[in-house]
Amino acid sequence: MTPVLETRQLRKSYFLGREAVPVLHGIDFSLERGQYGAIMGPSGSGKSTLLNILGCLDRATSGQYLVEGREVLTLSENDLADLRARAIGFVFQSFNLLPRLTLSQNVELPLQYLGISRGQRRKMVAETLDRLGLGDRGHHLPLEVSGGQRQRAAIARALVKKPAILLADEPTGNLDSTTTSEVLELFDELHREGNTILIITHEHDVAIRAQRRWKIFDGNMEETA
Amino acid sequence: MIPFGAQSVATHGWLLALRLSVLELRSHAMRTAITGAAVLFGVAALLAMSSLARGMEDNNKRLYLQMGGAQVLQMSAKSATSQAEQSLFSKSQGLRLSDVALLKLSVPEMDAWVPEMEMGRGEIRSAMGRLRARGTASSWERFDVLGIELDTSLPFTEHAWESGEAMAVIGPEVAKSLSPTESPLGKDLIVLGIPLRVVGIFKTTSKFDQRSFECMVPLNWYRKVQSKGDPPLALLRARVRSLEEIPSARERLNREILAIHRGIQDVDLSTNDDLLEDSRKTVETMSMVTLLIAMVALLSGGVGILNIQLASLSARVRELGVCKALGAPSMLLFRQMLLESLLVSGSGGLLGCALGILPGLFLGDKLPWKPHLTVTDLAMGVAISLGLGTLAGLLPAIRAARVDAVEAMRA
Numbered sequence: 074m075t076p077v078l079e080t081r082q083l084r085k086s087y088f089l090g091r092e093a094v095p096v097l098h099g100i101d102f103s104l105e106r107g108q109y110g111a112i113m114g115p116s117g118s119g120k121s122t123l124l125n126i127l128g129c130l131d132r133a134t135s136g137q138y139l140v141e142g143r144e145v146l147t148l149s150e151n152d153l154a155d156l157r158a159r160a161i162g163f164v165f166q167s168f169n170l171l172p173r174l175t176l177s178q179n180v181e182l183p184l185q186y187l188g189i190s191r192g193q194r195r196k197m198v199a200e201t202l203d204r205l206g207l208g209d210r211g212h213h214l215p216l217e218v219s220g221g222q223r224q225r226a227a228i229a230r231a232l233v234k235k236p237a238i239l240l241a242d243e244p245t246g247n248l249d250s251t252t253t254s255e256v257l258e259l260f261d262e263l264h265r266e267g268n269t270i271l272i273i274t275h276e277h278d279v280a281i282r283a284q285r286r287w288k289i290f291d292g293n294m295e296e297t298a
Numbered sequence: 299m300i301p302f303g304a305q306s307v308a309t310h311g312w313l314l315a316l317r318l319s320v321l322e323l324r325s326h327a328m329r330t331a332i333t334g335a336a337v338l339f340g341v342a343a344l345l346a347m348s349s350l351a352r353g354m355e356d357n358n359k360r361l362y363l364q365m366g367g368a369q370v371l372q373m374s375a376k377s378a379t380s381q382a383e384q385s386l387f388s389k390s391q392g393l394r395l396s397d398v399a400l401l402k403l404s405v406p407e408m409d410a411w412v413p414e415m416e417m418g419r420g421e422i423r424s425a426m427g428r429l430r431a432r433g434t435a436s437s438w439e440r441f442d443v444l445g446i447e448l449d450t451s452l453p454f455t456e457h458a459w460e461s462g463e464a465m466a467v468i469g470p471e472v473a474k475s476l477s478p479t480e481s482p483l484g485k486d487l488i489v490l491g492i493p494l495r496v497v498g499i500f501k502t503t504s505k506f507d508q509r510s511f512e513c514m515v516p517l518n519w520y521r522k523v524q525s526k527g528d529p530p531l532a533l534l535r536a537r538v539r540s541l542e543e544i545p546s547a548r549e550r551l552n553r554e555i556l557a558i559h560r561g562i563q564d565v566d567l568s569t570n571d572d573l574l575e576d577s578r579k580t581v582e583t584m585s586m587v588t589l590l591i592a593m594v595a596l597l598s599g600g601v602g603i604l605n606i607q608l609a610s611l612s613a614r615v616r617e618l619g620v621c622k623a624l625g626a627p628s629m630l631l632f633r634q635m636l637l638e639s640l641l642v643s644g645s646g647g648l649l650g651c652a653l654g655i656l657p658g659l660f661l662g663d664k665l666p667w668k669p670h671l672t673v674t675d676l677a678m679g680v681a682i683s684l685g686l687g688t689l690a691g692l693l694p695a696i697r698a699a700r701v702d703a704v705e706a707m708r709a
Contacts, residue, residue: 130703151627158625169620173325185314186625
């Protein structure tokens, strides 16, 4: 079976003047459909760089990166945007909801990028908001709801298009302990429902809930038990 | 997952960009309105000036026709511009009625002569008192050469006019002051203390029409009353038989007048085309100046849009990064930013068009000419505002398209 995400000898270097500074040293990694993975690592370990590459926001310097078997490194900017729109659902630490749009409109936005009809969009948004317990909060602006509800809306925005992978970058980093538990339980539920999830975190308590875990340190990654 | 190859953003990009732009502009309604107002006033000023200039131009053409069109030459006594000229002109008698008889014999290209004498201010009265009127004494041919039409009239003949009977044709404004409630036809005007019967009223287009305040009397009657043997003329018009003969007629007329006036150039000779050209140049200069002012106003509007869009881009850079992460292609962000600018300038332009029409609607009766706009003018107003929006929106749109999602989300 083709993995949802797969990297082979993925390397990334940044350049300081003419000098190349390697950040990722040949990462080999794959995540199968329906798996729940977590990548852990301290600040500066290269986990954000890896997330940006896995989220198709940045390109690796060399190696291979495949999303559902499709080579990413050779795609054009437009194809990358299309891939992000269809295959990848992002959940950010600071939610990143658009402040002038209601929660419904925020959740609807990725569907608009996909050219889905208005009626279909409305139906998909309502179903997703209901699924995440925000059915009665859709008309509120992000600033009018709690942090937990904002993060659930952000998860709804990532989920609504039924992506191949849900990529979460420190999804509980801005939440209190009660809300953190709620959100992590939500990820557990989504995993049970068959969604493929990859969380990037530096918190052991968050990573421990995942089915597969990797540690990244100084640009090298290895799977842990 | 929604499969690859389904409808992509590129196919519905403009519509989506438009929806997102409208949403963005609506969320900053006040800022949008103020930015658009600069374009609105610029376009309104441009169109208002354009409508005034067009009205003036039309008015000049109407006057040109009222003065007999291309075939009529005009002669008037020249004003001295220097001491030397003053001393020279004093030796000549100026333009006189006797010149007409001589010229008729020596310039065969002309088929009609219209001598005109100006009546003194205050010479025209009604039984009630003074009338505001400009008095002209002229021959019957003036009706024909200048194409004068009468709105209403009593029966009167060429013979009666030329034999100097006491009669007058007046403009509608003179008629109103002479007899506000009933028709002035058949009533008496008093010129130099002598009653004159009103036999006709000029047909005019507005109260600003030069004939509205005119009172025209037979030249021979005025001569009789004045008892001057060879009175000075304010103006002498002559009609050339055909357009082709104008250059030769002009040359011969100049030569003959010079001969009659013993070599003293004390008469100005011009065609109506000269006058039309002069007024066209005046209108053109005025239009250029106002166009320049309006363009400066519009340019300020464009700079305003550019400034606001760049500020908006800085404030929204994180949002744009998020949109890119969610799958928005660079072209969509480019279109969204450009459309925001176009919507602001375009709506400003449309409202500016509406405002620019107003002078034509409300000032038509208060000005000597009627300002008006054509569909081309309005289209030009909208096109200029959209062009401005495109220019002002291009840089922010390119910058929006180039936003790096990773960097933007760190901001």
